[in-house]
Amino acid sequence: MAKAFEKFMDSSPKGAKKKEAIRQEKRKAKAASRAEGEAFRKKKWEKKHGIATAAPAPPSRSKKFDKTALSPEKEVRQSSKSFPDSSKQKATAPVITVAADPLAPMPLNKFLAHAGICGRREAAELIKAGQVTVNGDTIFEPGYKVLGNEDVKWKGKKIFLQKNLVYILLNKPKDYITTAKDPEGRKTVLDLVKDAAKQRVYPVGRLDRNTTGVLLLTNDGALAQKLTHPSFQVKKIYEVKLDKPVAKKDFEALLEGFQLEDGFIKADSAAYADAKDKSVIGIEIHSGRNRIVRRMFEHLGYDVRGLDRVLFAGLTKKNIDRGTWRFLNEKEIRNLKFMNGSGFVKDKNHA
Known part of the structure; x- marks a missing residue:
């Protein structure tokens, strides 16, 4: 009997399924x-720069979709394609591959950052100093547009866009310089990670010797730019060992703030790391100013005997012995890129 009425039944998706299909x-x-x-804008740009060989066709309006044209089978296929099962993907690969369009124009300082030379701000200084040439011409403008197929050189050496992004977390020991190369021949943090990856990496920010x-x-210049820029307020926590117990008035001064030679500063929070030893303090701060933690305690009359960073942008040294390293997992990389988690100061006025 049911088959006799099939021709009168509407088999198109209804309710929530229909809305999702739409x-x-x-x-x-x-x-x-x-x-x-x-595609139209790209062709137009290529023609302007003598790359395109044919006149670009103007973009046409996309056809309006037919709400009733979707069958239940089509809907199922689309849903499975648009919403893949992310639970099946595991963060196992330490190298993140990015697809770079070689013909997409970008500022020269961004090119240097993506080439793994340094962050964007540092790259801008290198360009202004006349250290970068494009096709033999010295460029002084950081915003100069390049495609990626030019002959770009830094200090006479040709550089290329990095396609494989690497993220390494190091538990830095004492007596290592946080720089790529030291003119005095001292040990650098790159000596500790030289066998980690084929890609050239550089430290994000600095730690004293x-x-x-x-x-x-990392060699991710865009991320390095974010994590070192003051506007992103990256959270850092240090354990500070001092020459004497911290007095109550000085502890309150850390939280209320005071004036240094380069401006006002205060701790986001502070606490005694050991209830029995008040010479060991835990301090949370988001400022990236040079030697800021040491200078804060020196201003209050204390000698810093030991300084250990236990957290940076939500990353800790848990399960990493001093002088060793590991790759970040996919979740940690995602949190850094989208400023998620507890590693960033939450500020209503900060976008």
Whole structure:
């Protein structure tokens, strides 16, 4: 009897399934429109710079989708394609591969950052100092646009875009310089990770020679730029060993703040690390100013005997022996890139 009524039954998706199918089709239509517009702008840019050989065709309006055209089978296929099962993906590979469009123009300082030379701000200084040439011409403008297929040289050496991004977490020991190369021949942190990856990495921020603890090294210039820029307020926690117990008035001064030669400073929080030994203090701060923790305690009349960074941007040295390293996992990389987790100061006024 049911078969006799099949021709009168509406087999199209209904309710939530229909709404989801409509949303998927809208996304598909918008993505197609964006792709067409990007292709048009790219061809137009190539023609302007003498690369394109044919006149660009203007982008056409994407056809409006038909809400009733989706069958249940199509809906199922689209849903499985648009929402992959992320639980099946495991963070096992330490190297992140990025697809770089060689013909997408980018500022020269960004090119240097993606080439693994340094962060964007440092790259801008290198360019202004006349250390970078493009096709034989010295460029002094950090925002000068390049495609990636030019002959770009830094200090006479040709550089290339990095396609494999590496993230290394090091538990820095004493007596190592946080720099790529030391003119005095002292040991650097790169000596500790020289066998970690084929890609050239560099430290994010600096730790003093006698400061130990968490240090991130990477060739991801864009991320390094974020983590070292003051506006992102990256959280850092240090354990400080002093020459004498900290007096109550000085402890309160850390939290209330005071004036140094380069401006006002205060701790985000502070506590005694050992209830029986008040000469050991835990201090949380987000400032990236040079030697700021040492200078704060020296200002209050204390001699810093030991300084250990136990947290940086949510990363800790747990299970990493002093002088050893490990690769970041996928979740840690994602938290850094999107500023998630407890490694960043939450500020209503900060976008």
